[in-house]
Amino acid sequence: MNFDLLNIIPLVIAVVIGIAAFFFSMFLLSKLFKRFMTEDEYAKFKSSTTNIFIPLLISLIIIFILYIFYQEHAEENYQSLFEPVTSWLLQQGVTILLVTVIALVLNMLLNVTIPPMIHNITSMRSEQDSSQIEIDKRSGMLSGFLIHIGQGIIIIIAIFIVLSKCGIDIAPMLAGAGVVGLAVGLGAQKLTGDVINGICIMLDDYYSVGDVVKIAGTSGLVEEVNIRRTILRDMDGIVHIIPNSEIRVASNLTRNWSRVNINIPVSYNEDIDNVIAVLNKVGLQLAKDEQFKDSIITAPQVLRVDNFADSAIEVKMLGDTKPMKQWEVTGELRKRVKKAFDEEHIEIPWPHIKIYSGDKNS
Numbered sequence: 001m002n003f004d005l006l007n008i009i010p011l012v013i014a015v016v017i018g019i020a021a022f023f024f025s026m027f028l029l030s031k032l033f034k035r036f037m038t039e040d041e042y043a044k045f046k047s048s049t050t051n052i053f054i055p056l057l058i059s060l061i062i063i064f065i066l067y068i069f070y071q072e073h074a075e076e077n078y079q080s081l082f083e084p085v086t087s088w089l090l091q092q093g094v095t096i097l098l099v100t101v102i103a104l105v106l107n108m109l110l111n112v113t114i115p116p117m118i119h120n121i122t123s124m125r126s127e128q129d130s131s132q133i134e135i136d137k138r139s140g141m142l143s144g145f146l147i148h149i150g151q152g153i154i155i156i157i158a159i160f161i162v163l164s165k166c167g168i169d170i171a172p173m174l175a176g177a178g179v180v181g182l183a184v185g186l187g188a189q190k191l192t193g194d195v196i197n198g199i200c201i202m203l204d205d206y207y208s209v210g211d212v213v214k215i216a217g218t219s220g221l222v223e224e225v226n227i228r229r230t231i232l233r234d235m236d237g238i239v240h241i242i243p244n245s246e247i248r249v250a251s252n253l254t255r256n257w258s259r260v261n262i263n264i265p266v267s268y269n270e271d272i273d274n275v276i277a278v279l280n281k282v283g284l285q286l287a288k289d290e291q292f293k294d295s296i297i298t299a300p301q302v303l304r305v306d307n308f309a310d311s312a313i314e315v316k317m318l319g320d321t322k323p324m325k326q327w328e329v330t331g332e333l334r335k336r337v338k339k340a341f342d343e344e345h346i347e348i349p350w351p352h353i354k355i356y357s358g359d360k361n362s
Contacts, residue, residue, distance in 0.1 A: 018063035025055035096162050103158040110150045115143040125204055134209065138202045145199075145227055191228070193245030198227040206250045212324060214251040216242045258326035260300050260319040264337060265312030267347035272313065276302045278344055279317060282336045287319075292332060295325035300333055312349045 119139040164170050200206075202225065207213045211222045213232070218240045220232030230247065232240040266275050279302050286292055287299035300319030307314040321329050341348055 014063050018059040021062045022055045022059035025058045026052075029054060095165050099158050099161050099165075103154050106154050107151055110147050110154075114146050114150070115139070118143045118146065122203060122205070138205070138208075141226055142199065142202055145195075190243070190245055194228045194243045197247060198225075198229075198244040201225065201230070201244060201247065201250070202227070207252045207255075211255065212253040214253065215249070216246045218242065219253075253326075254323035256323065257297055258321050258323050260317065260321060260326050260330045260333060262330055262333065263306055263314040263316050265309065265314050265348060266341075267349045268313060270313075270346055272305065272315075274344070275315060275346060278340050278346065279315060279337065282340050283317065283319060283333065286329070286333055286336060292329060295322050295329055297321060300329070 119136070122139040122142065123135055160170050160173070163173070207215075207222055207225065207230075209222050209225060212220070213222055215230065215232070218232055218234070220234040220238075220240060222230065223233050223239070224231040227244075229244055230242045232242065234240065264279065266272075283300035283302075287296045297320040300317045303316045303318045305313060306316035317333070319329070319333075338348070340346075
């Protein structure tokens with residue numbers, strides 16, 4: 001075969017298309033694996049030969065197919081061979097190019113507009129003491145999720161428009177996509193509920209990493225919260241993974257401030273005014289202590305006589321503390337109350353029953 005100019009041009013075009021396919025495949029694979037892999041897995045993928053091998057294989061296959069096509073039509077006139085392609089490009093190529101450009105522009109707009117908008121909304125709806133790091137983390141997670149949803153919609157619409165311009169009937173595809181979407185929607189109702197509830201939790205700042213909460217009947221320290229689930233670790237060190245759709249009521253035990261709330265029992269024989277004076281004195285001393293004063297907002301003080309129990313009078317003490325300091329302060333308060341009662345000879349009773357025989361004189 002004589003390699004004149006007209007024979008070489010199609011081969012050059014095939015190689016150029018193959019090279020373009022190589023870089024485009026690398027881009028798509030990078031985006032795909034980055035979305036579904038962890039950071040460590042993605043780093044391993046980028047450093048492996050797979051990152052190059054798969055796009056190279058795709059480009060070689062494309063070049064081979066175009067070469068075979070050229071060999072089969074080598075005897076045809078070059079101009080007549082590419083005339084239909086040229087005509088189609090002039091008619092439909094402009095539209096396809098325009099659709100591609102619009103899709104890219106919309107994708108850029110999503111990346112430019114959504115992050116600052118979500119960050120502002122998250123900042124406004126967050127508590128005043130929320131750390132900037134936590135706000136950035138939550139807004140980044142929500143922005144990434146919304147950007148991915150928007151990109152998916154843009155890509156699907158662009159693909160259907162391009163297919164229609166290529167002469168492919170997309171009506172059956174749309175019908176099939178509708179059926180598949182309905183089936184997936186029915187089958188993934190739980191997942192949809194997780195995502196919707198997760199967005200509300202993160203947007204309204206129900207709780208953050210480091211808070212102690214009670215959700216879905218489980219109490220613990222929040223170790224992670226994202227769109228799909230919340231991870232708690234309880235006092236026994238057990239990790240609880242709770243889907244966000246299971247969360248109906250969220251009780252945050254460490255939002256802004258916490259509270260000491262204890263009932264102290266004393267004997268019915270004690271002078272209640274003296275008991276209250278001793279308890280208030282202990283609470284004030286604790287609040288002035290160098291070790292605890294930075295943890296206490298208001299000193300623990302007696303609120304009221306709270307209950308006439310079977311064997312004791314219960315006196316309620318309340319005091320406000322910094323978040324997560326209530327348990328440490330409560331423990332120290334109990335220890336000091338016990339020491340003060342021992343010094344003042346105030347009895348902390350144990351359960352007992354007094355039996356009457358029925359004789360008033362006995």
